[in-house]
Amino acid sequence: MKKIIVNDKMQKNYVYILLEKPGKNFDKNFKPELTPKEMLELGVFGGKYMTDCLSEFPDEWFSKAKLCSEKHDPELNFFGVNASQPLSVWRQKGWIHPDDPRGWFQWYCRYFMGRRHEDDERQIKRWIAIKRHIVQINNNCLPGDWACHIKQRQAVLHWAYDSRKI
Numbered sequence: 001m002k003k004i005i006v007n008d009k010m011q012k013n014y015v016y017i018l019l020e021k022p023g024k025n026f027d028k029n030f031k032p033e034l035t036p037k038e039m040l041e042l043g044v045f046g047g048k049y050m051t052d053c054l055s056e057f058p059d060e061w062f063s064k065a066k067l068c069s070e071k072h073d074p075e076l077n078f079f080g081v082n083a084s085q086p087l088s089v090w091r092q093k094g095w096i097h098p099d100d101p102r103g104w105f106q107w108y109c110r111y112f113m114g115r116r117h118e119d120d121e122r123q124i125k126r127w128i129a130i131k132r133h134i135v136q137i138n139n140n141c142l143p144g145d146w147a148c149h150i151k152q153r154q155a156v157l158h159w160a161y162d163s164r165k166i
Helices: 036-042 087-092 104-113 120-129 131-140 150-158
Strands: 002-007 012-018
Touching: 036 104, 087 104, 104 120, 120 131, 131 150
Parallel strands: none
Antiparallel strands: 002 012
């Protein structure tokens, strides 16, 4: 077990314990296609998402990450479009757990590193629900046509599904 203490712009002295080895022992219903490192390298969340919490996660995650500490830049996203809603919308909809104030991706990064948490079941159900977007892409686009439904493709990428393979 390893204790992590977080001090960034959104959390002060937040402590959690890593109970599993990184990338191991995931819930049987949770099978992400991309690691957090792969997602950051591909380009997600306009590059702004994790710029003040680099010390919490392995340096290698950020060596090729597409980040921009100044602003959200949709051009940094793999598909070059904005597929994000503001954090205020996420809060309004009740999607944010206080322990993960940045939302699902922060939860996933911590889960990937080995944290197990009371919110795991809810977040995994949300991850599963994104498959509805994959179905829409499959039903409306030719395989490999990355120009078709690009906002949905980017959104699916934000949820650790590899939409390049659809």
